[in-house]
Amino acid sequence: MQLHVRSCSSTSTNKTAGRFDVTSYAVVLQEVRFDKDLVQQSAVHHNVTMPPKTKAAGKGKAPAKRKLAEEFPPGEVLTDTGKKSWKLGAPIGKGGFGLIYLADPNSDKPVGTDARYVIKVEPSENGPLFSELHFYMRAAKPDIIHTWMKTHRLKHLGVPRYWGSGLHERGGKRYRFMVIDRLGTDLQKKFEECGRRFPRKLVLQLGLRLLDVLEFIHEHEYVHADVKASNLLLSHGDPNQVYLVDYGLAYRYAPDGVLKEYKEDPKKCHDGTIEFTSIDAHKGVSPCRRGDLEIVSYCLLQWLCGRLPWEDRLQDPAYVRDAKIRGQENISELMSSCFSSQDKPDEIQRFLEEVKSLGYKDKPPYEKLRSILQSGLKSIQARDDGQLNFTAASVKRTAEDSGADGSPKRKKRPTKKTEVNGVKKSPRAAPRSRKAPGSGKAGGPGSRLVDTASQTTPGLAQRSRGRKKLSS
Incomplete structure (x- = not known):
């Protein structure tokens, strides 16, 4: 079970506002040329001029709820700010208050199931999609990605390409939309x-792909801040390519090359997905590059051993924070809590130690981290051959046994009952089945839509994969 924790004393609007500054906002206006109304809405939403906070309409009244996205019929045509028209196909996903549609450039033909693009749509007054747009417009244009791949001699870079965005009017209502590459299944599924365990070779391959993506993002002045399996999607057409998605929490850590200072803010404590978020985030510090790599290290650990040591008490953010701090202070002990003495993957411990050595402003040694993961592949007589094999890793129960691919076995723990929302559950309980498509509000009863792991729409933290919004 994953719990997604938001800042305990700030609203999502104020939180998003903290992600922007005047300089970066000006660049957005220059590059995208949103129309006047959108600019005004965005300026208000992102608090660019820092106006006074709006007072509640009455004492004790909750803030106004965000509106749900209306489902558009297939064939609806949307025109982006570059005057390019896009035709919508069937809706294929929903996330909180937004919908995701198959799409293609406008033509006389209907949009088929083989469409190469998707369009995310939400009511314009909601605002959260703009947060993700900010990253995509600055860093994910096709020419930027192509140039980076060519310069760094990469065959693949797991960042979805941005193809356009704009506003659309229908029935007297306005909607914001964004066009990106269509992708496939997420790695959480x-x-x-x-069986909640990946083969060792696959884990190391995924680590290498993530290093490529994070280096690209970091060099474009952003950090992701929410790397996890549900935010990693396979390509729609190639199951051997994986993409990092969901830039709703992406943070510009170095606007115009000026690094942010380390500053703990109790109002932002425990931001992110609690089992993976960095120690910096637990302390309320703004995201940084070392935080992204710390998050990746927790992902690698979980994928290999099946469970992080603190997952039994995710309802207690302070406990999770302290457990991570103890783990960082004694990495050998952390590894022992995840693996048997004979099955500790040395490369993961070295990766953790390298990340631990980084300062808040330090540029990560990406190449050294790659070499550490490559050494792990070599130790199991494997190499990154470009093929992602998702065959379930066999679980061995004896200390002398290990997987044929070098996968360490899960370490046995005593079965403890933990209380979740008043119900006692076993930490080894079988994974919960997903909700049937259409079980959420958007799309109505019997809808074919599926929930998506996207921060571009608010409220998903309360709904996706059973995550629960907590306060500390």
Whole structure:
């Protein structure tokens, strides 16, 4: 079970506002040329001029709820700010208050199931999609990605390409939309299908792909801040390519090359997905590059051993924070809590130690981290051959046994009952089945839509994969 924790004393609007500054906002206006109304809405939403906070309409009244996205019929045509028209196909996903549609450039033909693009749509007054747009417009244009791949001699870079965005009017209402590459299944689903354990070779390959993506993001002045399996999607057409999605929490850590200072803010404590978020985030510090790599290290650990040591008490953010601090202070002990004495993957411990050595402003040694993971592949007589094999790793129960691919076995723990929302559950309980498509509000009863792991729409933290919004 994953719990997604938001800042305990700030609203999502104020939180998003903290992600922007005047300089970066000006660049957005220059590059995208949103129309006047959108600019005004965005300026208000992102608090660019820092106006006074709006007072509640009455004492004790909750803030106004965000509106749900209306489902558009297939064939609806949307025109982006570059005057390019896009035709919508069937809706294929929903996330909180937004919908995701198959799409293609406008033509006389209907949009088929083989469409190469998707369009995310939400009511314009909601605002959260703009947060993700900010990253995509600055860093994910096709020419930027192509140039980076060519310069760094990469065959693949797991960042979805941005193709356009704009506003659309229908029935007197306005909607904001964004066009990106269509992608496939997320790795959380694969993880559950594999019995919550990936083969060692696959884990190391995924680590290498993530290093490529994070280096690209970091060099474009952003950090992701929410790397996890549900935010990693396979390509729609190639199951051997994986993409990092969901830039709703992406943070510009170095606007115009000026690094942010380390500053703990109790109002932002425990931000992110609690089992993976960094120690910096637990302390309320703004995201940084070392935080991204710390998050990746927790992902690698979980994928290999099936469970992080603090997952039994995710309802207690302070406990999770302290457990991570203890783990960082004694990495050998952390590894022992995840693996048997004979099955500790040395490369993961070295990766953790390298990340631990980084300062808040330090540029990560990406190449050194790659070499550490490559050494792990070599130790199991494997190499990154470009093929992602999601065959479930066999679980061995004796200390002398290990997987044929070098996968360490899960370490046995005493079965403890933990109380979740008043119900006692076993930490080894079988994974919960997903909700049937259409079980959420958007789309109505019997809808074919599926929930998506996207921060571009608010409220998903309360709904996706059973995550629960907590305060500390």
